[in-house]
Structures are given as C-alpha cells and as structure tokens.
Amino acid sequence: MMSVESRKRWQKCLYENAEYDDNYTDPSFLKDLKTNLNVRFFTFEEAIKGITRLNNQISCITIFLVIFYMLYSELVTPSDVLVVTGLFTSVGYIFYRGQKLFEVQYLLEDSKTLLAVLVFGYLFAPLLHRLTNAISTDTIFSMTFFVLLLNLIFCDYGLSAALVSKALSLNAAIFASICLASRLSTAFHAFVLLVESSVFFVLYPIFTTLYWRWYFLLPIFLLCCHLLYNISFNIFIIYALFTGFINIVCPCIFVAQQRYKYNIHGPWDEAIVEENTDNTINDKL
Amino acid sequence: MRICMVTDFFYPSIGGVEEHVFNLSQILLAHGHKVIVLTHSYGDCKGIRYLTNGLKVYYLPIKPFYNQCILPTILCQIPLIRCVLLRECIEVVHGHSAFSTLAHEAMIIGNMLGLRTVFTDHSLFGFADLSAVFTNKMLQINLSNVNHCICVSHIGKENTVLRARIPKEKVSVIPNAVDTALFTPDPSKRPTDGTINIVVASRLVYRKGIDLLAGVIPRFRHTHNIHFIIVGDGPKRDLLEEVREKNNMQNRVELIGAVEHSQVRDILVRGHIFVNTSLTEAYCMAIVEAASCGLQVVSTRVGGIPEVLPSNLIILTEPEVDSVYQGVIKALNRLAKFSNMQKGHIVETNVDKLSYRNGNVENGFTTISNSKKRKKSFDLHMRRETKNNGYLANIDNVEAVLCPYKCNEIVSTLYNWENVTQRTEKVYTRVLAEPEKSLGDLLYGYLRSKVWPFLLIISMAHVILLFLEYIRPRRYMEKLKN
Numbered sequence: 001m002m003s004v005e006s007r008k009r010w011q012k013c014l015y016e017n018a019e020y021d022d023n024y025t026d027p028s029f030l031k032d033l034k035t036n037l038n039v040r041f042f043t044f045e046e047a048i049k050g051i052t053r054l055n056n057q058i059s060c061i062t063i064f065l066v067i068f069y070m071l072y073s074e075l076v077t078p079s080d081v082l083v084v085t086g087l088f089t090s091v092g093y094i095f096y097r098g099q100k101l102f103e104v105q106y107l108l109e110d111s112k113t114l115l116a117v118l119v120f121g122y123l124f125a126p127l128l129h130r131l132t133n134a135i136s137t138d139t140i141f142s143m144t145f146f147v148l149l150l151n152l153i154f155c156d157y158g159l160s161a162a163l164v165s166k167a168l169s170l171n172a173a174i175f176a177s178i179c180l181a182s183r184l185s186t187a188f189h190a191f192v193l194l195v196e197s198s199v200f201f202v203l204y205p206i207f208t209t210l211y212w213r214w215y216f217l218l219p220i221f222l223l224c225c226h227l228l229y230n231i232s233f234n235i236f237i238i239y240a241l242f243t244g245f246i247n248i249v250c251p252c253i254f255v256a257q258q259r260y261k262y263n264i265h266g267p268w269d270e271a272i273v274e275e276n277t278d279n280t281i282n283d284k285l
Numbered sequence: 286m287r288i289c290m291v292t293d294f295f296y297p298s299i300g301g302v303e304e305h306v307f308n309l310s311q312i313l314l315a316h317g318h319k320v321i322v323l324t325h326s327y328g329d330c331k332g333i334r335y336l337t338n339g340l341k342v343y344y345l346p347i348k349p350f351y352n353q354c355i356l357p358t359i360l361c362q363i364p365l366i367r368c369v370l371l372r373e374c375i376e377v378v379h380g381h382s383a384f385s386t387l388a389h390e391a392m393i394i395g396n397m398l399g400l401r402t403v404f405t406d407h408s409l410f411g412f413a414d415l416s417a418v419f420t421n422k423m424l425q426i427n428l429s430n431v432n433h434c435i436c437v438s439h440i441g442k443e444n445t446v447l448r449a450r451i452p453k454e455k456v457s458v459i460p461n462a463v464d465t466a467l468f469t470p471d472p473s474k475r476p477t478d479g480t481i482n483i484v485v486a487s488r489l490v491y492r493k494g495i496d497l498l499a500g501v502i503p504r505f506r507h508t509h510n511i512h513f514i515i516v517g518d519g520p521k522r523d524l525l526e527e528v529r530e531k532n533n534m535q536n537r538v539e540l541i542g543a544v545e546h547s548q549v550r551d552i553l554v555r556g557h558i559f560v561n562t563s564l565t566e567a568y569c570m571a572i573v574e575a576a577s578c579g580l581q582v583v584s585t586r587v588g589g590i591p592e593v594l595p596s597n598l599i600i601l602t603e604p605e606v607d608s609v610y611q612g613v614i615k616a617l618n619r620l621a622k623f624s625n626m627q628k629g630h631i632v633e634t635n636v637d638k639l640s641y642r643n644g645n646v647e648n649g650f651t652t653i654s655n656s657k658k659r660k661k662s663f664d665l666h667m668r669r670e671t672k673n674n675g676y677l678a679n680i681d682n683v684e685a686v687l688c689p690y691k692c693n694e695i696v697s698t699l700y701n702w703e704n705v706t707q708r709t710e711k712v713y714t715r716v717l718a719e720p721e722k723s724l725g726d727l728l729y730g731y732l733r734s735k736v737w738p739f740l741l742i743i744s745m746a747h748v749i750l751l752f753l754e755y756i757r758p759r760r761y762m763e764k765l766k767n
Binding site: 014023 | 410412413440443453456459497564565589605622700708711
C-alpha cells in the first residue's frame with residue numbers, strides 16, 4: 001500500500017481507486033444527498049382550512065343519516081323532505097350554472113338528466129325497497145357503517161393521491177342508501193332516500209368542488225348540531241367533540257409532526273419520465 | 286475457504302445476479318476454495334446438480350412464491366438450510382440481492398449457527414413509496430448482523446448505507462465484471478452499405494426507460510440509413526411496435542425479442558452504437574458488454590452508470606428524450622468523423638496515434654462505404670443537427686476511443702472476474718477474522734432495527750435450532766468431502 005501522501009486522489013468511479021481499500025469511504029460520501037426536496041410545510045391555518053373538506057363530508061353523511069332516521073321514525077313525511085331538498089338543490093343549481101342558466105342547450109340537457117333520474121328512480125323504487133329486505137336490520141346497519149366509512153376513505157378531497165377513487169366512494173354511498181331504503185315503510189320513502197343520496201353524494205360534491213370555502217363548514221356544522229340535538233343530546237355531544245377533534249386537534253398534531261419529515265433524494269432515485277399510454281402516444285407521433 | 290452462495294436468482298434463470306454468482310463461483314473454485322450455491326427449485330430442476338468445473342448447486346425443494354422468490358417464513362427453511370450448511374462445513378454464507386428471500390433467511394440462520402455472513406446488494410431503491418419503505422425496513426433488520434456488505438457501485442454503497450443503516454466501513458464497493466473473451470468485437474459483422482446500426486438490449490419495461498426510447502426512434506424516421514436493433518422482451522414491446530408502425534419504420538426497427546445471454550454478443554457486434562435508456566441502475570452490465578464488443582455507448586446519467594465507464598467510452602445524457610437524441614447524434618458525428626479519417630480525410634491533428642498505410646487508417650474498424658442515396662440522407666441529417674448543436678466543430682473534450690479492439694482491451698483491463706474475485710476474497714478473509722457472535726449479540730443487533738417483534742422470530746428460530754441440535758447433533762452429521 002502506498003503512503004497516504006503519494007497516492008492518487010480518490011475518484012468516484014469503479015476503475016481508478018486501486019490504491020484504496022474497497023471499504024474506503026471518501027469525505028465526499030453522500031455529498032449528493034438531498035433531503036426534503038419539494039416538501040411543503042403547512043401552517044396551522046392552512047391545516048385547519050384543509051381539514052374542513054373532510055369535515056364537510058362527515059357532515060354530509062351525518063345529515064343523510066339524520067334524514068334516514070327521521071323517515072324511519074316517521075318524524076317527517078317524505079314529501080316535506082323532498083320539497084326542502086328541491087328548494088336547496090334549485091338554489092345550488094342557480095349558483096352552479098350562473099350566467100349560463102338561461103341557455104337553452106344547458107337547460108334542455110339538465111332537464112333531461114333530472115327527468116331521467118326522477119322517473120327511473122321512481123319506477124325502480126319498489127324494487128330497490130325490497131332488494132335487501134331479507135337481510136336483518138343489525139346486519140344492514142353494520143354494512144351501512146362500513147360502506148360509508150369506505151365513502152369517507154376514498155372520497156376526493158382535492159388531493160391527487162393513489163387512494164382517491166370517486167367511483168368507489170360514490171358506489172359505497174349509493175349502496176348504503178339502498179341498504180337503508182329497505183328499512184323504510186313504503187316505496188315512496190325509499191325513493192325519497194335515494195333522491196337524498198344522489199343530492200348529498202352526487203350533486204353536492206360537484207358544487208363544493210367548484211365553490212368550496214373553509215367557512216362553508218359553519219352552517220353545515222350548525223345544521224348537523226341542531227338536527228342531532230333534537231334527536232339525541234348524547235349523539236350531539238359525540239358529534240361536536242369528534243368534529244372539534246378532527247378540525248382542531250388533528251391539524252395541531254399534523255403541524256407538530258411536520259418537523260420529522262425526512263424525505264431522502266439522491267442519484268439512486270428513479271428518473272421520472274412521462275409514461276407513454278395509448279392517449280399520449282398519438283399526441284406525440 | 287468454504288463458501289456458500291445463496292440467492293433466489295440462479296440458473297436456469299438468466300440475469301445480472303445469476304451471471305455474477307456463477308462467474309464469481311467459478312473463479313473462487315479455480316483459486317482452490319470450496320463453493321456451493323443454494324437456490325430454490327426451478328420446475329423439474331431440483332436436488333443437487335453440478336455445473337461447470339464441479340460447481341455444486343443445491344436446488345432446494347421450495348417453490349417460488351412471487352417474482353421468483355420463495356415465501357418469507359424464516360422458520361420453515363431452518364432444517365434444510367442448517368443441514369446443508371453443516372454438512373458442507375461452510376464458513377462464509379454469501380447472500381445476493383435485496384429481493385432474495387432465501388438469501389436473507391440463509392444469512393439469518395448462518396449467523397445463528399456461528400458462521401460469517403456477507404451480503405451483496407445488486408440494486409438501487411428509493412425511499413418514498415410503500416414497497417420501498419417495507420423492503421428497506423426488512424433489509425435493515427436482516428443486515429443488522431451481517432459481517433460485511435458488498436455493493437456494485439459507490440452510489441449503491443450510499444444507497445445501502447442509508448437504506449439499511451449499516452456502518453459505512455462495513456460496506457465495500459466491488460463492481461461486476463464482464464468476460465471480455467466472450468464479448469469480443471467483430472467489425473466484419475457490421476453492415477458495409479452505409480447503414481448505422483443502433484443496438485438496444487434490455488428488458489422492455491418502464492424502469493429501463495423504454496418510453497424514452499419510444500420518443501427517440503421517431504426522430505430518425507427520415508434518416509434512412511439509421512437502423513435500430515432491439516433485443517429483449519417485456520410489457521413495453523407493444524409500445525415500440527406501435528411507434529414502429531406509426532412511423533413506417535418496419536424495415537428499420539428490428540424487434541428481436543428475448544434471447545439467450547450467450548447470443549447477445551452476436552447481436553451486439555452488428556451494431557455501431559449501443560443505447561441504454563435506464564431510469565435507474567446500480568451498475569449496468571449491458572453497457573460494459575457493449576463497450577467490450579466495441580460499440581459506442583450512449584447512456585442516461587442515472588444511478589451508478591457514470592462510475593462504470595471512462596468518458597472516452599461513453600456518452601452520458603440526461604433521462605430526457607431530447608438529451609438521449611442529442612447523445613445519439615453526438616455518437617453519429619463521431620462515427621462520421623471516424624469514417625472520414627479512415628478514408629484519408631484527416632480532420633484531427635493527433636493522427637500519430639493511428640497507424641497509417643496506403644492512405645487508410647488501420648485500426649480494426651470496417652470502412653463505411655455509403656451508397657449515394659444513403660450518404661446524402663445521412664449527410665443532410667448531420668448537417669441539420671450540427672448546425673443546431675455545433676457538434677462537428679468540437680465533438681468532444683475527450684479523445685473518444687472508436688477502435689472496437691481498443692475498446693475491448695480497455696474494458697478487459699477495467700473489469701475482469703479475476704480482479705473481482707481477489708477483492709471478494711479479501712472481504713472473506715476479513716470477516717473470518719471477526720469473532721463469532723453470541724445469541725445476545727445477535728438479539729442486540731436486531732433490536733437496533735427497532736422492530737421488536739422480530740426478536741420473537743429469532744428466539745423461536747433459536748429454539749428450533751436447539752431442538753434440531755438435540756435430535757440431529759452436528760457431531761453426528763456426515764461431513765462431505767471436498
């Protein structure tokens with residue numbers, strides 16, 4: 001072995017360093033290591049505003065279940081629910097369409113869709129009402145709980161994550177409403193519940209995707225609290241505490257945990273290239 | 286020394302790890318060491334088989350579970366592995382590949398039997414995705430008690446040290462090698478009608494950058510003397526076929542499909558340029574084999590690739606379509622320049638490096654005699670590209686080696702199995718000098734990985750070993766003669 005002074009300078013290549021031991025580690029070791037590249041650190045305010053989307057979905061499910069309970073307990077008539085829902089949906093539609101509201105093309109298209117949903121919904125209501133009749137009530141309720149949990153997990157909260165699946169989320173919600181519909185007294189009750197599910201899980205998300213602001217949660221939260229308070233004080237307390245935990249405690253934990261972010265990047269990372277699919281290949285050629 | 290190579294990837298399967306294990310074992314045998322290979326069964330290939338020079342291979346009767354690897358159980362394989370290691374009087378257990386379940390299990394059992402363990406990591410991993418997080422944690426657990434680790438590149442060492450939290454002084458860098466006697470140039474196999482063959486040899490999958498290749502090929506649709514020869518198969522083959530058809534290049538893009546490793550050389554020697562578009566690579570054997578066959582190598586600058594070949598044998602590009610394309614153009618310019626030199630149109634000042642006879646440069650490179658039509662097409666393409674990029678004015682800062690035989694000579698001095706084996710022997714000698722680890726040391730090592738439930742598995746494995754020692758003591762085991 002040569003003396004340290006006389007030997008050639010170590011190079012980061014596999015064919016030059018004959019004078020060095022194979023387990024020699026140069027001071028330049030890990031010099032290309034980069035940590036937390038492109039990592040975004042969120043403020044407490046951003047975290048609180050961001051979590052409102054999740055709370056909005058929880059509140060949606062809560063209101064839907066409250067409506068089911070009211071129909072199930074005959075606290076309200078299906079017609080009343082339908083009228084109130086119709087009013088809210090109309091207001092939402094006016095906001096959604098905006099200036100295009102009186103364009104014949106859109107009016108015709110949307111009327112056709114609405115008519116199709118209502119007519120087919122009404123025609124198939126007796127069938128859907130009897131669909132899960134044979135299954136016991138406790139099984140129905142537990143199934144509903146799990147599928148609505150699926151709806152929460154896979155719902156689109158505006159993040160491009162692998163977990164997001166609008167189709168799965170929507171299917172879970174519709175499945176839950178079909179399960180619950182069989183517990184109601186008449187086919188018309190079932191029809192109203194299906195209309196509610198399409199309003200809460202199809203139309204409302206379209207509206208919120210477009211116009212959502214964090215402070216929209218307040219009226220929804222207050223409405224939920226009011227409805228739950230009238231049904232059961234205990235459930236109201238649980239809901240209020242749960243919402244508080246999600247909207248205040250969770251963002252606190254999230255912001256505190258951010259300092260432990262340690263994303264490692266270096267030359268070993270796989271280079272990212274746009275993958276050619278059937279759609280993109282045609283554009284390129 | 287008595288060495289046991291353990292891996293899930295061995296013949297009859299073909300690949301980089303398989304080649305490495307086989308060639309290393311062959312030279313170790315030639316050096317007088319006892320070497321056995323431990324792998325799982327491959328279809329009908331089970332039991333004990335003898336390969337070249339009496340290399341003994343145990344094809345254990347374990348079916349592969351996923352991706353050619355066995356089901357990770359640790360406990361179920363103990364009797365088999367213990368039996369082999371003790372009967373063969375093994376001193377060093379050498380596991381290969383982070384993906385190999387059998388390698389990890391054998392190293393764990395080897396450690397518990399008081400043997401020395403060495404691990405060679407052949408691949409690079411990220412840190413972000415879920416599979417990487419899981420694999421890295423498993424690697425950290427398994428390597429917490431390994432005596433020494435070998436990586437095939439410096440980038441590989443950095444990656445392994447970070448992934449497995451292993452002390453850097455316990456990691457050696459010993460590259461792969463290539464049998465340059467097998468991968469010899471043969472310029473007579475190259476076309477003599479002015480066609481330039483660009484060879485690509487890899488699995489046709491996303492991580493080999495086939496999407497980049499699919500972007501580069503159409504750019505040569507109007508250059509009729511550029512041909513592509515693509516060796517390999519995989520899910521991205523359809524993409525290349527689609528690109529070929531949409532650009533009417535059916536007669537200029539040859540998709541050969543999967544071939545035996547022994548046949549790769551016969552295809553490589555047909556080419557002038559070798560293109561590698563990998564998105565990540567620890568070492569990349571393919572570029573060394575191509576350089577050994579005298580091809581100009583154009584490769585993406587990813588992973589350990591910049592460490593492998595000197596700059597006079599490789600053109601490095603960014604993993605982008607434009608950059609790879611410019612790299613190929615650069616290689617084509619070198620060829621054009623070299624072709625001119627051969628015809629006596631000397632465009633370089635340092636001509637003295639080449640032997641000159643009858644107005645021709647003799648250096649083992651076949652003269653490219655272009656047909657008029659092809660030459661015109663090629664020259665137009667070159668003029669257009671060099672106008673944009675100014676490559677012909679100053680092709681390179683380095684003196685590119687374009688003589689195929691010279692390329693082969695350089696590669697044979699850089700990478701040969703003899704050198705790799707000598708360096709690996711040093712690692713074996715070093716680990717054999719280390720003291721044997723007690724059960725307490727092993728448990729403490731595994732405890733450092735912070736996965737405490739794993740201690741239960743190790744404890745259970747220890748109980749099984751004690752039970753096996755009771756029912757079949759090692760002193761009564763028939764030792765196999767060398």
